[in-house]
Amino acid sequence: MYDIAVIGGGVIGCAIAREMSRYRLGIVVVEKYEEVGFGTTKTNSGIIHAGHHSPPDTLKGKLVVRGNKLYDRLCKDLNFGFSRIGELVVARSESEIPELERLKKQGEAKGVPGLEIWDRERLRNAEPNLSNTLIAALHAPSAGVINPYELANALSENAVDNGVDLKVNCAVEKIVVEKGFLAVHTSTETIKARFVINCAGVYADKIAGMAGLSDFTIHPRKGEEYMLDKRLKGLVQRLIFPIPEKNTKGILIIPTFDGTIMVGPTAQDTTDRDDASTTYEGSEQVFGFVSKICPSITERDTITEFAGLRAVSNTNDFIIGPTRIKGFINAAGIQSPGLTCAPAIALYVRDILKSEGLVLEKKKNFKPHLPGPPRFASLNDEQQRRLVEKDRLFAKVVCRCELVTEAEIHSAVDHGARTLDGIKFRSRAGMGRCQGGFCAPRCMDILSKRLDKPFQEITKRGGDSWVVKKMMDS
Amino acid sequence: MIEIKKYICIGCPVGCPLQLEHEKDRIREVTGNECNRGAKYARQEFTDPRRSISTTVQISGALRQRLPVKVSGAIHKDQILEAARKIHELKVMAPVEIGQVLFKDFLGEKGIDVVACRSMKRIAEAMTACRTKKHRRSKAGKPE
């Protein structure tokens, strides 16, 4: 019997599991995909919002500034890529300036630090590649970027280091309310737990439904993002936001943690909960809009594109809290800024669990720290030499576009990568302009050896995502 | 009865659309060609279309698992698929030298052999073993 079963290994589930692993509790995370973070978590913009966007009377508005602040500590502990590069909300006409002022006031009321309105000249000096038709901007220095999949991986790995069980390829199919506990029936086994935390992203209403709850619904809203060639690195230094629209913060220019520029997302309601497709309309919308703000961005520089689903609830806010079923707790409707809020949500859920009667007793041997993955390409000569002396495989290049070495691939496998995407998200191999053309066979060789699986059984991301078949005569 | 067969000339990038007029097996005329090569090509295609073929076969004891091979002379077009299937029955052991004949008088035609397109050295078993042993590391070892 577990104390807590977390359903869903996205960033929210992982953050909660990791937070709760500080206490003497039996915890399990149940994830239906091959690896954690393969849901919405790997397909978002990676922005740690400053917090001025969301209204203060919503739960997301309340958690966002706290979440943002918690990132410094979290990053120190877990060594994922995080950088506070700051954000600019840009105004294209005089009529938009009052909106900048409104956002500034809203932010200040919530405690967002350092908000400032910049005039045209200051904006041009700071971001010379933006269109010269922009007339002012709101600067929020505390906004930052992370690699979201790195965060999910680090959280789950640290949770596992601290005793949490992680079950992947394990989909929840039924939940039975028993006396004093809940029985979670999955595709592989039945798990008993006193508390179940529903962090199933776009499927959270389905999971709640399994427990007999029907008080909310989730409506997926798709966002398409377009990653641009590294030729454009450095084009903008900060996150660039337009004046927000009704449903979204609009289409953004995002210098990702690695410096590559990404543009998006769109906001399109859909009924298909697995719809990760990109569309002509989406790209037209993104590039049509972005080129007005930054004229040197064109569709031709796209190296890859993807889409993610925001789990928008019928209240348009987070739904976090206990339910009429004792022990069943929702962490649902976690749309943007869910990533930013993740560490704050974890604390919020901890307090809920406490008030629901869970006894929290701190572990003495909790290990908060996780060394980050080795990043050969970002080291100086001396550091590189030292690594190579320790391990010759640091001198064997596997991914040429991002300069990833074989030792880093092994490290990714050591840290849980089981698929090509798993390797990509941990080591960057396959993320560059050739999109795996060079490194995929090498990574497959390594996975095949390390996992002791035949070459043809290596997948892109688990399930039926096979890469090759055997030849007739072999 | 006069019939027409159509070809595209592969002699050069112009790719002339060729028309070959024939009565049964007798060629009457080739038209559409901008130069002589086109006419020659159409006649050859009509009377005895031939193709060269190359593929790979399994090899053991070498750095790679496949050895590229070719058929030393052009074979009749209709025999391509059959030839490919037949070549696949070959299994080769390293070492192999470039040009080495792996299958003599293939398809029963004299002088048309299956030959190796490259040399492959033998990699000692021991070396292959030590290569895999390097992999490695205690922590993940063999993940579940």
Place this chain on the structure above:
Amino acid sequence: MLGRVEKKYGVVVVGGGPAGMGAALGARDCGEEKVLILDREPEAGGILLQCIHSGFGMHYFREELTGPEYAERFLQKVIDHDIDVLPGSYVSGVAVDSGGSKKVRIMSESHGLITVETKSVVLAMGCRERTRGAVRIPGTRPSGILTAGLAQKFVNLKGYLPGKRIAILGSGDIGLIMARRLTLEGCRVEGVFELMPYSNGLTRNVVQCLEDFDIPLHLSTTVAYVHGRDRIEKITVAPVNPDLKPDMSRAWDVPCDTLLISVGLIPENELTQNLGIGLDVVTGGPLVSSTLETSMPGMFACGNVLHVHDLVDYVTREAMLAGRFAGEWSKGVRRPKDNIRLVPGDNVRYCVPHTLSPEREHTIHLRCKAAMKPCKIRVGSLMEKKLRFVFPAEMIMFKIKPDLLDKFHGDTLRIDILPLEKGERVD
């Protein structure tokens, strides 16, 4: 010698494909004794090792060879000429000191992190394929979408199939060759879909790789959507309007488990760019002088890293030339700077080299923008050459003699491809 590397060289060649081997041999030919070839793959030979079909060497060896045969013949020459070859070595940078000597930084599993010093460097890194991202196909992102070259590697080098039911986007030669190759391996090829109204591959490949096996080639058609969650399940294809946008009202679905992308090649200029060498935006390769020297003195380029060639024989020829000049350079020969700039004019997409000098004969390589037949090439007012045809897929080559250039006093020479005038005929 294979696997040997010393501290100092006259010429270091980055890349061990046909261009790299040709350049090394060229450098040896002109008397340079210390030549090293570096290649990141476990064997030298480059892309030729996976191109197991025949069609190589007709010009150079007067014999039709397969890729591996062409590579092995060259590798043998390289070894016979006592050139050092270090496979499995990745060049991560080149530092140039004030004296012009270059330190090549190498990563290699067998040697660790090492630097070798050299007087000249030849860049011969080849090219890479454009990917799905570069052509932007909407839809899902399942497994089973890969470039034709990667599929070729899986099949010919590793012995695995990319799938069983194949669709191919783009009619580049690698895609066509793979259509036949996969058919021979028992796969079903559903069709080749080409955006343009003409094939990008050689007619010979269209005939022998598609028509021979009744594989349909759909021109002016594109893949408009990819379906499938984990693995690709089908594609939606649609004819395109004159603006090259798909006409969805005429679209249809093609079931498949694999989509090969064969939409062109781009020079692999990661390293070149990092060195701050000037690039030609059209070719994607470096700007070079008539000695195939880049904007960085003592740094040369040849083969597909310079511009994408159609035939390996031409790569070899260009590479030998680059190697010869690199060898000369390392021995201290400094030729006068080129003083004539070549500029692409009407219907000329690019020309290489980018500058000329009046002291030697030059071979100019160029590509046209649009097919034209018959036509003539006009080089400033110096010369005209009539041609039966020009095609974008076929590189055009011609020579300019030094005596012609002697008479030329300007500093830019414009090259045009023009239709013939009334009364003009190709002889």
